[in-house]
Amino acid sequence: LAKTTQPISMDSYEGQEVNITCSHNNIATNDYITWYQQFPSQGPRFIIQGYKTKVTNEVASLFIPADRKSSTLSLPRVSLSDTAVYYCLVADPFWGGYNKLIFGAGTRLAVHP
Amino acid sequence: DSGVTQTPKHLITATGQRVTLRCSPRSGDLSVYWYQQSLDQGLQFLIQYYNGEERAKGNILERFSAQQFPDLHSELNLSSLELGDSALYFCASSVGDRGVAYEQYFGPGTRLTVT
Numbered sequence: 001l002a003k004t005t006q007p008i009s010m011d012s013y014e015g016q017e018v019n020i021t022c023s024h025n026n027i028a029t030n031d032y033i034t035w036y037q038q039f040p041s042q043g044p045r046f047i048i049q050g051y052k053t054k055v056t057n058e059v060a061s062l063f064i065p066a067d068r069k070s071s072t073l074s075l076p077r078v079s080l081s082d083t084a085v086y087y088c089l090v091a092d093p094f095w096g097g098y099n100k101l102i103f104g105a106g107t108r109l110a111v112h113p
Numbered sequence: 114d115s116g117v118t119q120t121p122k123h124l125i126t127a128t129g130q131r132v133t134l135r136c137s138p139r140s141g142d143l144s145v146y147w148y149q150q151s152l153d154q155g156l157q158f159l160i161q162y163y164n165g166e167e168r169a170k171g172n173i174l175e176r177f178s179a180q181q182f183p184d185l186h187s188e189l190n191l192s193s194l195e196l197g198d199s200a201l202y203f204c205a206s207s208v209g210d211r212g213v214a215y216e217q218y219f220g221p222g223t224r225l226t227v228t
Binding site: 028031032033034036041042043044045046049087089090091099100101102103104105106 | 115117146148155156157158161169170171203205211212213214216217218219220221222
């Protein structure tokens with residue numbers, strides 16, 4: 001079964017770069033790794049996804065090494081509004097056919113002035 | 114606003130009862146996913162439907178069932194409710210059939226309290 005590990009919490013200051021790593025063993029070899037952001041009392045919101053190497057969009061970058069055993073979400077120059085919980089999402093390869101989805105436990109990021 | 118609607122927003126019921134949660138996906142999305150979020154368990158994937166058919170199953174209890182109707186809305190039925198079923202239940206939708214390959218749009222959730 002796939003298993004994920006994320007730091008429980010992180011602290012940062014406005015304007016800094018934040019890197020959040022998710023370790024994931026035994027994930028589906030043919031599928032993406034995705035990250036979501038969640039604010040209190042709201043549903044998660046898609047940030048970025050990738051399969052391998054590096055992906056960048058207007059809000060974040062995602063680094064995935066060749067062995068795909070981890071992924072790192074990079075948030076450049078965070079602001080107070082980036083205070084949220086961040087989740088990695090992977091697929092379990094052992095369900096057969098279509099894959100069981102597994103969210104990480106979440107990393108609570110607090111950005112300070 | 115994600116375009117995904119869930120009703121009701123809040124539900125309070127007693128142990129042993131049965132409830133139905135409803136989800137309408139974004140226009141054009143064929144997949145519906147159900148998740149349970151509790152303080153001690155995080156976001157747990159329950160089940161996915163794609164165009165009316167069950168596509169993937171997660172940690173869904175036998176007391177829970179779901180279906181997706183021809184108009185693509187979905188219902189999650191929870192029966193013989195226990196105190197531990199109290200949680201926030203999210204529905205999400207996506208255009209495609211793989212939950213990590215396609216962006217999922219989450220609804221606002223239904224908060225279920227079992228007393």
